[in-house]
Amino acid sequence: MDSNQKRFVADVLDLLNELDEGLLQLESNPQVRAPLEQVFRTMHTIKGGANMFGFTTIGELAHHLEGLYDLVRQGKMQVTDKLMSITLQAFDKVRDLLKEKDIAKINGSNALQEYILAAKQYHVDDNPLLANTTSSGQKDELVTFLLTITPTIKLTPDGNHPLLFIIEDIAALGTSRSLMRLQPSGDVQQWLAFIATTSPQPELESYFLFVENECQVEYDRLTTGSLFELPEFSGFLDQVVNDSLNKEKLEALIKLHLERQKQQASMDIESDKDVVERKKSSGNDSYIKVNKHKVDDLLNWISELIILQAQLTTTAATVQINTLTEVAEQLEIVTDRLRDTALEIGLVPIETLVTKFKRLVRDLSKQLDKKVNFLSEGADTEMDKDVIEMMTEPMIHIIRNAIDHGIESPSQRKEAGKTEHGTVKLKAFNSSSYVNIIISDDGKGISKDAVLKKAVEKGIVQADADLTEDEILELIFHPGLSTATQVSSVSGRGVGMDVVKEKIDELRGAVTVKSHLGKGTSIHIKLPLTRSMVEGMLVKVASTRYVVPLHVIDRIDRIAYQDLLREDKVDQMVVVNEHPLHVLSLRKFFKEEAEVPKTSDIISMHINGVRKGIAVDKIEGKIQTVMKPLGEAYRQQDFISGSTILGNGSLALVIDPFRLTF
Amino acid sequence: MKKTILVVDDFASIRDFVCQTLQRKGYDTVSANNGNEAFQILTERPESINLVLSDYNMPDCTGFELLKKIKETPTVAKVPVIFLTTEANIDKMRIAREAGLSAWIKKPYRSETFFAQIESAINNG
Numbered sequence: 001m002d003s004n005q006k007r008f009v010a011d012v013l014d015l016l017n018e019l020d021e022g023l024l025q026l027e028s029n030p031q032v033r034a035p036l037e038q039v040f041r042t043m044h045t046i047k048g049g050a051n052m053f054g055f056t057t058i059g060e061l062a063h064h065l066e067g068l069y070d071l072v073r074q075g076k077m078q079v080t081d082k083l084m085s086i087t088l089q090a091f092d093k094v095r096d097l098l099k100e101k102d103i104a105k106i107n108g109s110n111a112l113q114e115y116i117l118a119a120k121q122y123h124v125d126d127n128p129l130l131a132n133t134t135s136s137g138q139k140d141e142l143v144t145f146l147l148t149i150t151p152t153i154k155l156t157p158d159g160n161h162p163l164l165f166i167i168e169d170i171a172a173l174g175t176s177r178s179l180m181r182l183q184p185s186g187d188v189q190q191w192l193a194f195i196a197t198t199s200p201q202p203e204l205e206s207y208f209l210f211v212e213n214e215c216q217v218e219y220d221r222l223t224t225g226s227l228f229e230l231p232e233f234s235g236f237l238d239q240v241v242n243d244s245l246n247k248e249k250l251e252a253l254i255k256l257h258l259e260r261q262k263q264q265a266s267m268d269i270e271s272d273k274d275v276v277e278r279k280k281s282s283g284n285d286s287y288i289k290v291n292k293h294k295v296d297d298l299l300n301w302i303s304e305l306i307i308l309q310a311q312l313t314t315t316a317a318t319v320q321i322n323t324l325t326e327v328a329e330q331l332e333i334v335t336d337r338l339r340d341t342a343l344e345i346g347l348v349p350i351e352t353l354v355t356k357f358k359r360l361v362r363d364l365s366k367q368l369d370k371k372v373n374f375l376s377e378g379a380d381t382e383m384d385k386d387v388i389e390m391m392t393e394p395m396i397h398i399i400r401n402a403i404d405h406g407i408e409s410p411s412q413r414k415e416a417g418k419t420e421h422g423t424v425k426l427k428a429f430n431s432s433s434y435v436n437i438i439i440s441d442d443g444k445g446i447s448k449d450a451v452l453k454k455a456v457e458k459g460i461v462q463a464d465a466d467l468t469e470d471e472i473l474e475l476i477f478h479p480g481l482s483t484a485t486q487v488s489s490v491s492g493r494g495v496g497m498d499v500v501k502e503k504i505d506e507l508r509g510a511v512t513v514k515s516h517l518g519k520g521t522s523i524h525i526k527l528p529l530t531r532s533m534v535e536g537m538l539v540k541v542a543s544t545r546y547v548v549p550l551h552v553i554d555r556i557d558r559i560a561y562q563d564l565l566r567e568d569k570v571d572q573m574v575v576v577n578e579h580p581l582h583v584l585s586l587r588k589f590f591k592e593e594a595e596v597p598k599t600s601d602i603i604s605m606h607i608n609g610v611r612k613g614i615a616v617d618k619i620e621g622k623i624q625t626v627m628k629p630l631g632e633a634y635r636q637q638d639f640i641s642g643s644t645i646l647g648n649g650s651l652a653l654v655i656d657p658f659r660l661t662f
Numbered sequence: 663m664k665k666t667i668l669v670v671d672d673f674a675s676i677r678d679f680v681c682q683t684l685q686r687k688g689y690d691t692v693s694a695n696n697g698n699e700a701f702q703i704l705t706e707r708p709e710s711i712n713l714v715l716s717d718y719n720m721p722d723c724t725g726f727e728l729l730k731k732i733k734e735t736p737t738v739a740k741v742p743v744i745f746l747t748t749e750a751n752i753d754k755m756r757i758a759r760e761a762g763l764s765a766w767i768k769k770p771y772r773s774e775t776f777f778a779q780i781e782s783a784i785n786n787g
Contacts, residue, residue: 004682008675015673037721044719045673048748051770052676162765162782165775172772206752210765210779 001103008053009098015042016091020373021421023087030079039087040069054103057112058094064119065090086122088358090115092376111380142174144227145204146220147193153214155188163211170207173197175228177237192245194237196226223254230257292385295346302335302342303626309335310647343530347382350428350437353392354379357399361424364403371410371421372403381428383435384530387507391437391527394500398439398523399424401497406443406521416518418442434509434551435529440522446515448472454481471610473513477501505658508534508549508641526551534627534644534654537603539616542592545652546616547623547644552605552657556619561600564588564615571662576602576613583613584662607657614660627654665784666690670700670716670728671746680715680746687777697723701731708738713784718747718754726758733762742783746771 001009019042025035047062049055065087071077093111100106147170155161157180171178174197183189197204201219208217227233236253239246309331316328354376361374383391407413407422414420427438448469455461455475475481479498504511509527528534528551536547537556557576564574564585571584583602586592600615627642641656667689671677681691692711694700697720704711714732718725729743742764755766764783767776 004675004679007678011673011675041719041721044748045676048717048769049673049676051748052679054770160778160781162775162778165772165778169772169775202752203750206750206755206766209752209755209759210763 001101005053005055005103008049008055012046012049012058013095013098015046016095017375018042019046019091020088020375021419023084024371024373024421026079027084036069036073036079040066040073043069054107056107057109057116058097058106061090061094061112061116061119064116068119068122083122085355086115086118089379090119092354092379095375096378096380141200141224142196142198142226143224144194144196144222145201146222147191147195147204148218148220149191149193149208149215150217151188151190151215156186157182157188161214163215166207166211167191167193170204171195173199173204175226177228179237179240192240194222194227196228222250223257225257225261227253227257230260232256290345292346295342298342299346299626302339303628306335306339306626307645307647307649311649314647344382346384346386346530348385348388349380349382350388351379353388353395354426356392357395357426360396360399361403364400365407368403369409370403370407372407373421373423375423375425376427377425378428381430381435382529383527387435387527387530390503390507391525394503395437395439395525397497397500399426402439402441402443402521406441406445408444412444416444430529435527437525437527438522439525440520442520445517445519446473446476446513446521447517448515451475451481470512473515476513477511508656508658510551534642535624536622536654538620538623538646538652539601539603540618540620541586541590541616542594544590544592545620545646545650546586547625547652547654548603548605548614549655549657550622552607554604554606554611557602557604558599559602561597564600574602574613574615576604579611581611581613582662583615584660585615587615587617605657607660612657612660612662614655625652664688664690665712666692666710667713667715667780668700668704668711669693670695670697670714670720670725672696672717672720676717683773684715684780689780696720697725697728697731700728704732704738704741705735708741711741713780714741714743715746715780716743718745718749726754726761729758729761729763742786744779744783746776 019039022035022038022042025032026039029035043062043066047059047066050059050062068077068083072079072083077083090112093115097106097109097111100109149163149167151163153161155163157164167178170176170193174195176193176195176197178191178193178195180191181189201221204219205217208215230253233253236246236249239249309328313328313332316324357376358374361372364370365372402424403422407424408416408418410420413422422441422443424439424441427436427440429436452461452467452472452475455472455478456463458481460475460478460481461467477497477500479496481497501511504525504527507527509525511526512524513521514524515521534547535550537550537553539546539548555577559574559576564572564583564587566572570588571582573580574583575581576583581602581604585600587600597617600617601619602613602615603619604611604613623646625644625646627644629642630640638661639656639659640653641659642654644652644654646652667684669677669680669684669691670693671680672695677693677695681693684691692703694703697716700714700716701723704714714728716725716728723731725745725747729745732741732743733739739762743762744765744767745758745763746767746769748769750768758766764786765779767779
């Protein structure tokens with residue numbers, strides 16, 4: 001992208017926010033003129049800019065939607081919920097797309113096609129009467145024209161008169177060939193432009209509108225379809241250059257063209273059927289429903305395969321037979337692919353959630369007499385269906401809170417110098433094997449003093465406790481702490497923030513809160529893509545191996561083992577990176593006393609805003625592996641969430657850092 | 663002498679882009695956010711502006727309203743006006759031509775056509 005395109009993107013993002021505002025106003029007051037005009041104009045501006053700076057698909061989308069809103073402006077159509085949803089969703093997609101830095105990718109993405117189609121379809125579906133009056137009805141027909149352009153002023157072919165360029169522009173509207181005849185003086189006598197185009201004649205005429213005094217133009221509609229498809233046509237054109245236009249020959253060619261068209265049409269009927277069938281099965285909408293159990297089974301078998309493959313790789317490395325190593329390496333590539341594909345099968349876009357939330361925001365804001373815009377970003381981010389289901393309730397709760405406690409009433413917002421419309425934003429994106437969801441609002445923020453006061457009142461924290469801001473915000477997840485001064489029907493129901501946190505922990509995810517008083521709150525939820533894969537650090541303690549989930553690890557430091565022996569407890573404070581850190585020694589915990597190592601590796605972790613460490617003997621490396629539940633007997637294990645089998649067939653225990661209580 | 667073009671567009675990135683393009687070609691540019699602002703600039707210094715290059719759809723004062731105001735004001739009526747727009751309605755184009763518009767350049771444009779129209783309008787009024 002060049003700097004102009006980058007500026008355009010920034011401007012469009014601003015415009016999109018205005019558009020959202022306009023759309024929501026339009027929705028609540030469909031009879032009022034100003035928001036409608038604003039929406040229309042914004043759409044128009046986006047279209048113009050997008051086409052000018054080369055964002056063709058965005059331009060096309062804006063073009064179709066602009067057309068729809070123009071009909072509304074002319075009173076030929078009503079603003080409907082459906083139109084509103086298409087528009088909102090379409091521009092959400094545009095927002096997402098514009099994050100992409102490569103313009104070729106933006107234009108190459110087919111993310112907008114669905115909405116372009118929906119907008120086109122909307123014309124036809126909801127307004128059968130209008131279908132014929134709009135230009136899209138005629139636009140598709142391919143026609144070959146002959147334009148005879150005779151200048152009425154003196155023109156040399158190498159001059160700078162607009163007409164010379166208009167002829168080139170016209171030629172660019174389709175397949176074309178333009179022939180120029182010169183007068184003996186060197187001036188242009190006439191142009192003959194043959195052009196096969198889908199642009200209707202009025203559009204062609206419009207090109208010459210401002211040079212009407214300088215030329216005469218005749219339009220001959222030669223035939224439907226493109227004469228250029230006829231091999232004989234190019235020979236004919238070559239002749240025209242030297243001789244005058246042979247009308248009879250041209251007629252004969254047109255006749256020939258029409259006959260061939262007919263033949264072709266009868267042949268096409270057969271193959272058309274094929275195409276339709278194929279389109280049905282390969283189109284965007286071809287989904288098959290599969291029982292979730294089958295997908296789970298598949299994943300299970302693949303996890304066995306991964307283990308076997310790892311064993312094969314290890315064996316191949318020990319026996320050192322080249323051919324075997326090669327096979328093992330290729331098998332690794334194939335299993336990796338297989339694993340990724342299988343994991344993707346179970347993933348669905350969070351789009352459905354977004355739609356649900358939009359509704360919720362609309363309904364709630366009406367109920368509470370607040371003005372709230374809901375923006376979503378990254379609705380095509382995919383997540384495990386189970387995870388989505390588990391997260392729906394908690395996220396609804398967060399959004400409810402944002403609207404009920406976060407966003408102020410329009411009058412309060414005005415006083416605070418904000419716009420009347422508050423904004424709740426849902427942003428989803430992937431980072432490595434995690435899905436990030438950020439729900440933010442621009443409301444009044446969480447009062448840390450109020451939270452602390454309440455926590456002290458309830459005896460959750462000591463009155464003299466010295467808590468950091470993050471720690472205070474963490475308190476909102478404490479069971480039985482709600483800062484609402486009165487329980488309303490909106491926030492007082494359903495799950496509380498403690499359940500939100502519980503659910504996220506259960507999914508091995510993390511949640512953090514940021515809040516600025518007067519400016520808003522943002523809640524960042526980070527979840528693993530699927531529940532069965534673990535990306536972790538493989539560590540060794542005596543002869544046992546453990547896996548520590550990678551996402552909680554801050555840093556790793558090596559200290560002398562002696563430093564851990566100062567106290568007789570399993571956990572103690574150790575100075576790491578010049579800060580004291582509360583460290584649990586796995587060696588001491590499991591009473592592994594044989595072969596004491598010289599050094600110990602301390603893994604520093606960030607858990608719920610608190611720094612903790614565990615001490616292990618040795619870091620063995622990063623692994624991605626499939627987690628298996630432990631047998632019944634070990635379910636209650638404190639901080640072991642499961643097990644995994646390593647390449648050499650041995651077992652490693654997966655540590656659940658959230659359950660490390662010390 | 664360098665010719666000065668008044669560029670009118672409510673969309674900043676397009677306006678700046680058009681100004682830059684014109685400057686590279688050796689024109690001086692003055693820019694305005696909307697029709698009202700443009701008309702004010704034009705009437706304050708009618709002698710120094712050789713061409714008005716305006717968007718069609720703008721809030722407050724549209725390109726067409728600007729065109730009418732210019733053509734109705736004797737001191738500036740001679741300044742040629744060109745629309746640079748995505749609007750492609752042929753009826754609107756005809757009406758604008760009747761009202762004295764010099765050229766209608768559709769976005770996206772080809773730079774040769776663009777400059778040829780501008781040159782032609784500046785030279786022929």
